[in-house]
Amino acid sequence: xxxxxxxxxxxxxxxxxxxxxxxxxxxxxxxxxxxxxxxxxxxxxxxxxxxxxxxxxxxxxxxxxxxxxxxxxxxxxxxxxxxxxxxxxxxxxxxxxxxxxxxxxxxxxxxxxxxxxxxxxxxxxxxxxxxxxxxxxxxxxxxxxxxxxxxxxxxxxxxxxxxxxxxxxxxxxxxxxxxxxxxxxxxxxxxxxxxxxxxxxxxxxxxxxxxxxxxxxxxxxxxxxxxxxxxxxxxxxxxxxxxxxxxxxxxxxxxxxxxxxxxxxxxxxxxxxxxxxxxxxxxxxxxxxxxxxxxxxxxxxxxxxxxxxxxxxxxxxxxxxxxxxxxxxxxxxxxxxxxxxxxxxxxxxxxxxxxxxxxxxxxxxxxxxxxxxxxxxxxxxxxxxxxxxxxxxxxxxxxxxxxxxxxxxxxxxxxxxxxxxxxxxxxxxxxxxxxxxxxxxxxxxxxxxxxxxxxxxxxxxxxxxxxxxxxxxxxxxxxxxxxxxxxxxxxxxxxxxxxxxxxxxxxxxxxxxxxxxxxxxxxxxxxxxxxxxxxxxxxxxxxxxxxxxxxxxxxxxxxxx
Numbered sequence: 097x098x099x100x101x102x103x104x105x106x107x108x109x110x111x112x113x114x115x116x117x118x119x120x121x122x123x124x125x126x127x128x129x130x131x132x133x134x135x136x137x138x139x140x141x142x143x144x145x146x147x148x149x150x151x152x153x154x155x156x157x158x159x160x161x162x163x164x165x166x167x168x169x170x171x172x173x174x175x176x177x178x179x180x181x182x183x184x185x186x187x188x189x190x191x192x193x194x195x196x197x198x199x200x201x202x203x204x205x206x207x208x209x210x211x212x213x214x215x216x217x218x219x220x221x222x223x224x225x226x227x228x229x230x231x232x233x234x235x236x237x238x239x240x241x242x243x244x245x246x247x248x249x250x251x252x253x254x255x256x257x258x259x260x261x262x263x264x265x266x267x268x269x270x271x272x273x274x275x276x277x278x279x280x281x282x283x284x285x286x287x288x289x290x291x292x293x294x295x296x297x298x299x300x301x302x303x304x305x306x307x308x309x310x311x312x313x314x315x316x317x318x319x320x321x322x323x324x325x326x327x328x329x330x331x332x333x334x335x336x337x338x339x340x341x342x343x344x345x346x347x348x349x350x351x352x353x354x355x356x357x358x359x360x361x362x363x364x365x366x367x368x369x370x371x372x373x374x375x376x377x378x379x380x381x382x383x384x385x386x387x388x389x390x391x392x393x394x395x396x397x398x399x400x401x402x403x404x405x406x407x408x409x410x411x412x413x414x415x416x417x418x419x420x421x422x423x424x425x426x427x428x429x430x431x432x433x434x435x436x437x438x439x440x441x442x443x444x445x446x447x448x449x450x451x452x453x454x455x456x457x458x459x460x461x462x463x464x465x466x467x468x469x470x471x472x473x474x475x476x477x478x479x480x481x482x483x484x485x486x487x488x489x490x491x492x493x494x495x496x497x498x499x500x501x502x503x504x505x506x507x508x509x510x511x512x513x514x515x516x517x518x519x520x521x522x523x524x525x526x527x528x529x530x531x532x533x534x535x536x537x538x539x540x541x542x543x544x545x546x547x548x549x550x551x552x553x554x555x556x557x558x559x560x561x562x563x564x565x566x567x568x569x570x571x572x573x574x575x576x577x578x579x580x581x582x583x584x585x586x587x588x589x590x591x592x593x594x595x596x597x598x599x600x601x602x603x604x605x606x607x608x609x610x611x612x613x614x615x616x617x618x619x620x621x622x623x624x625x626x627x628x629x630x631x632x633x634x635x636x637x638x639x640x641x642x643x644x645x646x647x648x649x650x651x652x653x654x655x656x657x
């Protein structure tokens with residue numbers, strides 16, 4: 097890997113050694129406000145903020161947060177859907193000198209509590225919604241949380257403030273804005289060390305780990321995407337794009353690709369608080385959306401929508417897919433429908449999440465996740481000995497180095513050390529191959545992880561919840577193919593002596609408050625005994641092989657019948 101075979105595959109106008117400027121993340125918005133002025137920046141449910149107004153609201157929110165004690169070393173949680181509160185809050189926390197901790201509404205309360213304590217989150221910004229506020233009010237009483245800032249779905253963002261809440265630990269979001277908008281500035285020093293976001297990623301065992309993403313990591317990742325767009329002609333038009341934001345902004349893919357890159361390019365961000373397919377189809381057509389980033393399940397839903405054949409989706413000029421492999425047939429159907437080619441890439445929470453991209457021009461490499469983005473080095477190490485490179489043409493563990501790679505795992509130096517090679521590459525846990533043109537293809541995963549609808553799902557978390565069931569003696573979870581989500585969890589269990597069996601629906605009800613919706617078991621098989629290895633451990637490999645053989649047999653029978 098001493099050479100860089102992917103350089104010859106770069107499209108005209110894109111350079112692997114492109115300059116990748118770094119800056120404080122909040123400066124991305126400041127620069128956009130100066131450049132794009134009153135061009136629309138954020139649109140949500142009939143309200144539109146221009147770039148200058150967006151920037152001014154961030155200043156006011158930052159000043160309000162500083163009055164609550166936010167500054168260097170203070171960690172502020174965001175427990176928000178895609179409303180105007182999220183982008184304002186993210187930039188405001190950073191402008192106040194604090195660090196953002198993203199929280200997923202998909203998490204159960206036990207995981208939220210762990211993240212609050214582990215990340216040392218003292219202030220949480222959330223929304224007055226039945227799915228969000230009650231959990232945080234309970235956690236305000238049971239964790240280290242000291243303050244809740246609560247937004248309203250109908251907030252006007254006019255600085256009017258509004259009446260105080262009865263509980264002094266709780267404050268309205270609108271009160272953050274009732275000030276002169278002149279926050280104190282805090283120099284960051286070396287941007288490679290200055291922590292911007294703690295982004296939690298699941299662990300193969302135990303509870304999630306927090307990836308420390310610095311201002312240099314995130315601004316570099318943004319610059320890498322910009323550099324890859326400088327094709328001839330450019331694939332992104334600054335100040336002219338309209339971007340549909342359906343992916344949740346608390347997810348690193350959406351945070352970087354939609355929010356940071358969208359603002360950097362002066363796009364109008366049309367926010368959807370959840371995936372509503374009918375509304376998505378309506379906005380794609382009527383609002384003439386030009387950029388859309390999604391996951392394969394979203395593209396599957398679009399091409400199968402009843403209006404797909406008649407809707408005018410030709411305004412789309414740049415679409416990206418991540419989170420799971422994109423089936424070639426699905427990509428072809430989408431291109432036929434819209435005229436837009438989907439660019440596929442690979443990345444991780446720990447890489448901010450840049451890694452690879454698929455050039456829009458030039459020959460397509462079906463099944464590949466693309467070539468390294470500018471400034472990124474990838475290599476494959478031996479599966480048997482990670483201190484050695486894999487032999488040319490052989491699969492190996494994919495390792496990455498670049499300015500986008502995290503500083504490490506928060507409060508977990510052991511996990512950080514275990515994730516790195518001796519020469520400074522991050523070990524992804526993905527098994528890949530590389531062809532002669534520098535295109536990488538993911539062929540397997542060394543980590544026990546599933547990809548369900550674009551979300552990482554860790555069987556160990558589900559298994560621990562299964563063991564809480566009073567009837568379960570042994571439990572094992574594997575991934576099974578899912579035409580819509582890519583993979584879904586299937587649980588294999590054996591029962592305690594004398595215990596009554598249960599149905600899948602009964603199991604789902606039991607697990608409802610123990611695991612996230614994205615982790616929910618979708619298939620169940622109860623056996624007298626589960627397969628074990630020679631040393632008595634449950635054999636997940638045997639279950640995977642049995643399931644594959646059973647599905648192959650069913651497919652063969654269907655074809656012969």
